[in-house]
Amino acid sequence: xxxxxxxxxxxxxxxxxxxxxxxxxxxxxxxxxxxxxxxxxxxxxxxxxxxxxxxxxxxxxxxxxxxxxxxxxxxxxxxxxxxxxxxxxxxxxxxxxxxxxxxxxxxxxxxxxxxxxxxxxxxxxxxxxxxxxxxxxxxxxxxxxxxxxxxxxxxxxxxxxxxxxxxxxxxxxxxxxxxxxxxxxxxxxxxxxxxxxxxxxxxxxxxxxxxxxxxxxxxxxxxxxxxxxxxxxxxxxxxxxxxxxxxxxxxxxxxxxxxxxxxxxxxxxxxxxxxxxxxxxxxxxxxxxxxxxxxxxxxxxxxxxxxxxxxxxxxxxxxxxxxxxxxxxxxxxxxxxxxxxxxxxxxxxxxxxxxxxxxxxxxxxxxxxxxxxxxxxxxxxxxxxxxxxxxxxxxxxxxxxxxxxxxxxxxxxxxxxxxxxxxxxxxxxxxxxxxxxxxxxxxxxxxxxxxxxxxxxxxxxxxxxxxxxxxxxxxxxxxxxxxxxxxxxxxxxxxxxxxxxxxxxxxxxxxxxxxxxxxxxxxxxxxxxxxxxxxxxxxxxxxxxxxxxxxxxxxxxxxxxxxxxxxxxxxxxxxxxxxxxxxxxxxxxxxxxxxxxxxxxxxxxxxxxxxxxxxxxxxxxxxxxxx
Numbered sequence: 001x002x003x004x005x006x007x008x009x010x011x012x013x014x015x016x017x018x019x020x021x022x023x024x025x026x027x028x029x030x031x032x033x034x035x036x037x038x039x040x041x042x043x044x045x046x047x048x049x050x051x052x053x054x055x056x057x058x059x060x061x062x063x064x065x066x067x068x069x070x071x072x073x074x075x076x077x078x079x080x081x082x083x084x085x086x087x088x089x090x091x092x093x094x095x096x097x098x099x100x101x102x103x104x105x106x107x108x109x110x111x112x113x114x115x116x117x118x119x120x121x122x123x124x125x126x127x128x129x130x131x132x133x134x135x136x137x138x139x140x141x142x143x144x145x146x147x148x149x150x151x152x153x154x155x156x157x158x159x160x161x162x163x164x165x166x167x168x169x170x171x172x173x174x175x176x177x178x179x180x181x182x183x184x185x186x187x188x189x190x191x192x193x194x195x196x197x198x199x200x201x202x203x204x205x206x207x208x209x210x211x212x213x214x215x216x217x218x219x220x221x222x223x224x225x226x227x228x229x230x231x232x233x234x235x236x237x238x239x240x241x242x243x244x245x246x247x248x249x250x251x252x253x254x255x256x257x258x259x260x261x262x263x264x265x266x267x268x269x270x271x272x273x274x275x276x277x278x279x280x281x282x283x284x285x286x287x288x289x290x291x292x293x294x295x296x297x298x299x300x301x302x303x304x305x306x307x308x309x310x311x312x313x314x315x316x317x318x319x320x321x322x323x324x325x326x327x328x329x330x331x332x333x334x335x336x337x338x339x340x341x342x343x344x345x346x347x348x349x350x351x352x353x354x355x356x357x358x359x360x361x362x363x364x365x366x367x368x369x370x371x372x373x374x375x376x377x378x379x380x381x382x383x384x385x386x387x388x389x390x391x392x393x394x395x396x397x398x399x400x401x402x403x404x405x406x407x408x409x410x411x412x413x414x415x416x417x418x419x420x421x422x423x424x425x426x427x428x429x430x431x432x433x434x435x436x437x438x439x440x441x442x443x444x445x446x447x448x449x450x451x452x453x454x455x456x457x458x459x460x461x462x463x464x465x466x467x468x469x470x471x472x473x474x475x476x477x478x479x480x481x482x483x484x485x486x487x488x489x490x491x492x493x494x495x496x497x498x499x500x501x502x503x504x505x506x507x508x509x510x511x512x513x514x515x516x517x518x519x520x521x522x523x524x525x526x527x528x529x530x531x532x533x534x535x536x537x538x539x540x541x542x543x544x545x546x547x548x549x550x551x552x553x554x555x556x557x558x559x560x561x562x563x564x565x566x567x568x569x570x571x572x573x574x575x576x577x578x579x580x581x582x583x584x585x586x587x588x589x590x591x592x593x594x595x596x597x598x599x600x601x602x603x604x605x606x607x608x609x610x611x612x613x614x615x616x617x618x619x620x621x622x623x624x625x626x627x
Contacts, residue, residue, distance in 0.1 A: 045069060054078040055085070057109075063116065064091050073098035081109035081137075081329060089120030090145065097130030097155075105137030106329050106369040107161075113149075115142040121168045123147075129154025129176060136160040136288070136324050140167070148173035148196065152180055160324065161288035165189050174201035174228070183207050184288025192216045194239075198224040205232040207287030210239055217241045219253070221272075227251035233258060236283045237268055248272020259283050293322040293330055293366040293374035303380040306462050309357050313380060315364075316349045322368045331367040338363040338377060357383020357411065357460035384410040386417060386464040388456040397474050397491070399443045400452070404436040407456045407464075418457045425451025425467060433457070444472045496556040555579070555590075557599045557611055582608040 043059040048070045055062050055077070061084040071077045073096050079085070081104065087093075095101055105111040115121055122143045127133055132155055143149030144167030150159070153176040160181075164171040166189040174180055175198045182205040187194045193216045197203060210218035218237055221228060223246035231254040237243070242260060245253050248271035259279040260268050269275050297317040301307065315334065322330060333343040336352050338361040345352070354360050363377045389406030404419040418433040423442055434440060436456060444450065453467045474491035481488075481499055488497040557579065574594050579601045580587040587610065592601035599611065 048072055049075050049077050052076045052078070054080065055083050056080045057082045060084050061086055064088060064093065066091070068092050068094065070094040070096055071099040071101060072096050076100040076102060079103035079111050080326065081106045081111065084112045084114065086114055086116040087122035087143070088116050090123055092123040093125045095125065095127045095131040095133060095155075097128050100132040101125070101135075102133070103135050103138050104324060104326055104329070106325070107137060108369075109137075110163075111135075111138040113138065113140050113143065121145040122149075124149050124151045124173075126151040127153065127155055127157060127178070129178075131155040131157075133157045134160070135162050137162065139163045139165065140171075142166050142168075144169045144171065144190070152176070152178040152201070154178050157181070158289070159183070159185050161185065161286070163188070164194075167191065170194065170196045172196070174203060175199050175224075176201060178202065180204070181289070184286045185209075186286060187211065187218070193220040194218045196220050196222065197228045197230060198222040199228070200226040201228040201230075203228065203230045203232075205230075205235060207234050207284070208232075209236040209283070209286055210242075211236070217244045219243045221245040221247055221251075221253060223247055230254065234279075234284055234287065235259070237261065238283070240268070242268030243273045243275075244270035245272035288370075289324065290368075290370045290372055291323045292372040293320055293325075293368050295320050295364055295366050295374040295376040297364050297376060297378070299362070299378055299380060303378060306357075306381045306383055306385040308384065309355065309382055310353050311382065312351050312353045314349065314351050315362065317364055317366070318348055320364075320366055320374075322366075324370065325368045329369050333365040333367070335363040335365070337361065354380065354382040357458075357462060359461055381462060383458070383460045383462045385462055386412070386456040386458045388454045388464045388466040390452065390454040390466045390468050392452065392468065392470065394470075395441075398445075398472055399441065400470060401439055401441050402452070402454070403439045404434075404454050404456060407436045407454075409456070409458045409464075411460070412458045416459050420455040420457065420463075422453040422455070423450065425453045429455060444470075446472070498554045498556070555601045555603065555609065557601075578612050580610040580612060581605065582610075 042061040042063055043055075045062055045064045046066050050072045052075050057080055060082065064085065064087045067088070067090055069092075071094065076099065079102070083103075093101075103111050113122075113125070123146050124143055125140075127150075135158065137160075140149045140162065146169065148170030149164065149167045150171070151173045156179045158181045159172075161184040163186045165186070169190075169192045171187050171190040172180075172182075172195045174195065177200045179202045182203065184206075185208045187209065188211045194210055195203070195218065197219065198221070205219075218239055218241065219230065219232065221230065221244065227247045227250050229251075232243070233254075234257055236259045238261060242265070243253055243255050245251070251272065253273045255269065255273050255275045256277060257279060258265075258275070259282065260275070265275040265278050295317070296319050297315055298319075300314045300316070301311070303313065317332060318327065320327060320330065320332075327348070332346050332348055334345040334347075334350060334352075335341065336344045336354075352362075358381075360380045360382060361377050362380060363375060365373055365375045367373045386409040387407060388404065389408075390402065390404060391406060392400045392402040394400050402421060404417075405414075407417060407419070408414060409417055414436060417436045419436045419438065420429040420433060421431045421440060421442070422428060423430050423444070431440065450470045450472065451467050452470045453465055455463050455465050457463045477488060477491045479486060479488040485499050487499070488495075490496070577594065577599055579590045579592045579599055581590050581603060582588075583605075590601045590603050590609070592599050594600075
């Protein structure tokens with residue numbers, strides 16, 4: 001007796017000689033063509049898929065002629081919209097651990113897995129632990145002649161807006177630690193149990209329809225440990241039998257908020273099924289998973305750097321993604337001026353040049369096959385950048401006069417340029433627009449180093465900048481004291497040095513010199529740091545330095561914590577305010593107290609002193625950003 005394979009392929013060999021002969025079958029309710037040629041153009045699949053592979057529409061249909069093929073570990077099989085896959089009798093696809101199948105059809109171009117002959121059925125697609133799959137708008141037809149047409153032993157999988165129809169046994173078997181999400185899927189015409197669940201499977205089902213009037217239970221939970229976790233909602237159970245749970249003694253199936261037909265749900269469920277509340281107003285629509293596209297695009301050359309008018313820019317949206325769609329299925333719409341005037345281009349990577357200077361906003365809108373959209377804009381600077389030339393004069397130690405009259409622009413006359421000033425370089429313009437010939441005066445309220453910035457704007461809104469450093473340092477203050485004592489107050493009023501009677505051997509001049517602030521780290525100060533401090537030196541009346549002054553003297557320093565926070569960007573606390581003196585080889589902490597906004601210390605030596613806010617070094621870049 002000839003076996004079925006010899007008989008079947010023999011018949012194909014004979015029939016292929018007859019030009020008019022064709023193989024056809026009808027599947028109720030499907031849009032798939034009812035007739036298939038015996039040898040239509042297509043692609044034969046005879047062995048395993050060992051590297052990442054794409055089955056595209058140009059190669060469709062794909063004929064799986066081996067009884068068993070595998071998507072091996074490390075490989076991904078990608079199937080594009082509209083592809084049809086015909087599986088020879090008793091054929092099976094194995095999705096090994098570490099491999100994946102990604103099959104994303106569209107509403108108008110479903111992907112189809114079907115039998116090659118109306119006489120025979122195929123086995124299943126078997127997903128092993130550690131595998132992944134994503135099926136969207138995929139029809140699984142006439143399989144499941146052993147177990148189910150989709151068999152899951154483990155891994156993470158999604159069945160979205162699919163159809164599982166006319167399978168000889170189960171539609172789906174979930175037996176093992178699988179995480180399976182089913183949404184918007186139609187189950188119809190499956191002969192035995194539609195979904196058979198056991199052994200720790202985790203299933204979430206939403207927006208689906210079970211329409212198998214001649215079959216067994218729609219969802220059947222077998223008594224195999226550990227118990228599975230099942231949640232099904234917003235779905236329709238239109239067959240005679242709904243959900244049965246053999247593990248009712250240890251677990252409950254969450255089946256709330258579903259439509260069970262006109263009769264009471266209790267007629268369609270077994271024990272251990274929580275069906276209340278339920279939907280009673282009629283079947284609900286099938287609803288799959290839908291998320292909008294995640295839009296991203298690049299522009300080259302750098303759009304933030306001004307280029308001459310007419311420069312050609314390349315826009316690339318190829319990294320835009322959508323969970324449910326391939327990039328090729330998305331509709332792309334570029335609006336070069338973000339004016340809502342329609343699509344200026346529908347290409348993924350178009351080019352465009354701007355005919356005028358200034359800032360232009362390009363908007364990309366991407367629409368997926370479910371009609372959801374995502375958008376993103378980027379600004380492109382076109383035109384020549386003005387040359388900003390900053391000049392300043394310090395009229396007093398705390399005041400400057402600035403002008404920008406040396407600035408120019410390739411495209412505009414000087415009188416058409418506008419000047420803006422940022423006194424401390426924090427990125428915020430502190431003035432409105434001036435003529436570049438206007439002299440502007442500014443007085444600083446604190447000593448310190450500032451990064452004065454000029455911005456020059458042309459008639460197209462393109463801005464050029466220049467930054468220069470301004471050191472606001474009061475002049476040294478001095479006073480002559482003698483043996484009866486005396487006091488020195490600094491020019492900016494922040495430091496007072498008081499010497500008691502008898503503290504000075506002979507007459508002397510005490511000189512105070514302010515310094516610049518930079519935050520320091522915890523611990524001992526290094527010997528080579530820039531500090532906010534003051535140099536106290538003693539000289540004889542003849543101008544010759546003397547090594548020291550006998551006795552002791554008091555140093556009183558006023559401080560402004562707002563200065564540290566507002567100007568330097570440092571977190572400030574009076575407990576972190578310290579006074580140090582340079583001893584000739586290292587910085588020595590001078591004991592001090594805080595009293596009414598002043599730091600007061602007593603010492604017996606002159607020299608360089610440092611008033612330090614002991615901020616962590618991590619704050620230092622915040623200061624340097626002002627350059």
